[in-house]
Amino acid sequence: MRFTQPGDVILLMEDGVYGAVSGTAKAPLVEAALARKVRVCVLGADLKARALNDTIKGTEITDYAGFVDLVAENKIHSWL
Amino acid sequence: MKLAVCIYEGPYNHEASDSAYNFIKAAIVKGHEIRGIFFYHDGVYNVTKLMDPPQDDRHIANRWSELGASGIDIVVCIAAAKRRGIVDDVLVPNVRISGLGQLTMMAIEADRMVIFGD
């Protein structure tokens, strides 16, 4: 998170979507990023697969089509 | 956009293969060009024809082979493949084994490179 700049977008996917769940110990990290004007998107298919519903306020749920658009609109850093 | 995709993980063991496949399909629907797909690390296991999953589950190697049949350049790294016993004889059709130079060219030529893995 500390390498993101305002205007950047983070996409949480696969097991990363747990980071988007509200009320966890990691939620403050995501909330801080949102406060710095970093967009935080979450892949809906991965949330559904894991029966996750309560995402942090301000995060945006997207799909694979949205994922592709994010890639087209932004430089990519796959954070592994 | 010209997109390149790398997959670092083996099939079924990790979601990377599925995420990559779903992303590529969505990208094709949107009219993007897939410059190439590159399998590295355990990703080389994705394209063995010896794969025999249960009938009611997706066949990951065949899916890649079908994408390859549509003209997309699907490359398996020779160094990673040799380490893991993946050779030409076990490859599904429409994929090829080649060197890391191919990954380099994809990284240079593609507008975006997306990596799926751990």
Add this chain to the structure above:
Amino acid sequence: MSEENKKKIMFTVRKPPHGTIYVYEGLEVKLIMAAYDADISVVFIDDGVYALKAGQDTRELGIKGFEATYGVLVDYEIQKVFVDRKSMEERGLTEDDLLVIGEDEDTEEPIRPKMVDSSEIAAMMAQQHNILSF
């Protein structure tokens, strides 16, 4: 091709060495790419900084080590090698712990990866054509 036209490719390393092969096979990619016309930089972040710890001895494990291979990065014309300062501090590492990536041609002084702040790394990342993570 002039410096300005070369595509900037950054490698990030965020995993420690040996427990998994990512760092080692990632190093192989860097060496191959060095032969092509690209402006390569490598950044070690989080547990990746452990990959640069000097004195790695893998003999008893019976696996192939790669500290010696890092030692020729500069020979391969990979000079832009950086380490995230915060990651080092969080792990109790200092510049003295870092392995050598080459030797200065004139002075023969050892060259080590350069410690930089996260904000500098973020700024470098924003300039890259593509970033390859390992």
